Each structure stands twice: as C-alpha cells, then as structure tokens.
Amino acid sequence: MKAEDKYQKDWLLKKDSTLSEEESISLDVFLKEHPQQLEEWEILEAQIEGLNTAEFIFSDDFEFKVMDRWKREKEQLFDQPSKVILYSGIAAAVLLMINLWVSQNSMSIDALFGIVDMNADNTSLLFYID
Amino acid sequence: MPTNQDQNPEFELITLLKDGKERAYFKVLGLYKDQVARTVKGMLGNVQEAEDVGQEVFIRFFNSIDNFKGDAKISTYLTRIAMNLSLNELERRKRKRRIFYTGDKLEEKLISDIGANPIENVERKEIVRTAIIKLAPKYRKIVILRALQEYSFKEAAEVLQIPLGTVLSRYARALHKLREILKSHSK
Numbered sequence: 001m002k003a004e005d006k007y008q009k010d011w012l013l014k015k016d017s018t019l020s021e022e023e024s025i026s027l028d029v030f031l032k033e034h035p036q037q038l039e040e041w042e043i044l045e046a047q048i049e050g051l052n053t054a055e056f057i058f059s060d061d062f063e064f065k066v067m068d069r070w071k072r073e074k075e076q077l078f079d080q081p082s083k084v085i086l087y088s089g090i091a092a093a094v095l096l097m098i099n100l101w102v103s104q105n106s107m108s109i110d111a112l113f114g115i116v117d118m119n120a121d122n123t124s125l126l127f128y129i130d
Numbered sequence: 131m132p133t134n135q136d137q138n139p140e141f142e143l144i145t146l147l148k149d150g151k152e153r154a155y156f157k158v159l160g161l162y163k164d165q166v167a168r169t170v171k172g173m174l175g176n177v178q179e180a181e182d183v184g185q186e187v188f189i190r191f192f193n194s195i196d197n198f199k200g201d202a203k204i205s206t207y208l209t210r211i212a213m214n215l216s217l218n219e220l221e222r223r224k225r226k227r228r229i230f231y232t233g234d235k236l237e238e239k240l241i242s243d244i245g246a247n248p249i250e251n252v253e254r255k256e257i258v259r260t261a262i263i264k265l266a267p268k269y270r271k272i273v274i275l276r277a278l279q280e281y282s283f284k285e286a287a288e289v290l291q292i293p294l295g296t297v298l299s300r301y302a303r304a305l306h307k308l309r310e311i312l313k314s315h316s317k
Binding site (some may be wrong): 005008009012013016018044045047048049051056057058059062063065066067069070073 | 145152155156159160164167168171172176181184185188189192193255258259262263273276277278283284295298299300302305306307308309312
C-alpha cells in the first residue's frame, strides 16, 4: 500500500476521533512533511460537503401510505392455507356437479339439486344423488 | 445489574412495536423516515420508485419486528434494509436498461454549471448528487452514509457489514472517482 493511501485512511479516522495516539503522531509528522497532501484530501472531501442539507425527503403523507400499505398486506382476505382449502372446495363442488349431471342425465339447475326425477312418489334427495 | 432497558434505549419502543401498538409504528416512521429517505434517494435519485422503496423498507422492518433482537440500533437496521432494497432496485433498473431519472436535463446542468461558480451555486448540490449517482454502487453506498447520514466510518462498516479498512479504501477511492466525474463534465 502506498504511504499516502495509508495516511489518508488515518486522516479520515482521525476526523472520527478513532485514530490511536501513536498513529496520530505519525500522521502529523507525515502531514508536516507533505502539507500539499492534506490540501488535496481536504479538496476531495469538500466535494461532498453540505450535501446533508439537501432535501432528501419523502412526501408529507408518507407515514399514512406506509401504514395503509402494511395493513393491506397484513389483512389480505385469504392467506396461503385458506387458499388451498378454498380451491379444494371449489374443485370438489365442480366434481359433484358433474357427477349430478351425469347420474341424472341432465344439465339443468334441477340436476344440480338432484331433483330431476323427483315426484310425489319419491321425494328423497339421496336416492337421486346415489 | 443493568436491565435490557438500560442497555438499549430503544427497548420500550421495540416492546410497543412487538405489542402491535399503532402509535409505536407511527413513531418509528416519524423518527426514521428522513434517514431512510436520505439513504434511498441518495442511492436511487429523487424518483417515485425511491418513495416506493422507502415504504417497502418500513414494511419489511414491521414484518420482521418479532424477530428483531435489538442487537443493532433501529437506525442501523433500517439503513441496512434501505441499502439492500436500493441495490435491488438498481439491479432491476439495470436489467430493464432504463435511463436514470437525471436524464438529459441534469446532464446539461452538470456540464454547464460545474465550472462556473461551484461553491455558491445553489444547484451545485444537485450537480454533485447527480455525480454521486454515477458512482458504482459499492462506492455510492459509503458516500451516502458518510455525506448524507453523517455516519462515522465505524458505523458505516457496521451497516454495510464490511471491514473498516474496506470502508476507508472505498471512501477514498470514491472521492477520487467523484472528482474525475465532475472534471469530465466540466470540460
């Protein structure tokens, strides 16, 4: 590693007050001998100074948008297990419907209720479904 | 013997969050939304997607609150999520090969204004922000944390989960690259 790179890192750490005393002394000696280097580093850092005041903000109703979205995601009508049960139920209903149509040889609404051939003599639903 | 509450000043807030108290959620949003905005908008620019990503940051945090052990500060945790989601968004953009928001308009500003009277120019900040956006994400992340969030290098290393030496190297490199970008546009 070049000495300047090492000292630049030390200089950055010193700004955070996290440089050891020993390294700090070493850095000071280096900078005394190379004042132009310090100037160079300061110029580089000056490029981004003052950016913290920039208006990096979200909209005024940001909090409400987050809460709305979060609640919507949390309170979804069907969670995954419920969906499995729902789809299983729908599949069973379709199969039963086909079974009723086939067994009664009719694709009418009456067939869905199993009462195509229901009459005064036979009122048992189960008889027809069976 | 110190209690959890003594060790972590955010303990009460975290407890309220885990209890599902809505006011605690609003408090977190109020306390940290500007910080998340600086991270996300610093990474992505001032675009609508940045606000969407910002919302997602908090939703991820709220959804994972039961697993939050409090071993890091809420701000650190949120910044980490914000960085990761911003990087995902950048990847998505890259895949879609979309042109970044700055477009030609800001590019023109960058070219025309940078050489003029840089320090006093009100738009100077905007120009530099645009230049920051041109940095590779690994450099940009550190510049954002340092310049916008005012994190120490140690905190930045903690957030990014990389060694302190790497943070320092990348930051120093980023400053050089930034100068190159600004110079190339001032010609």
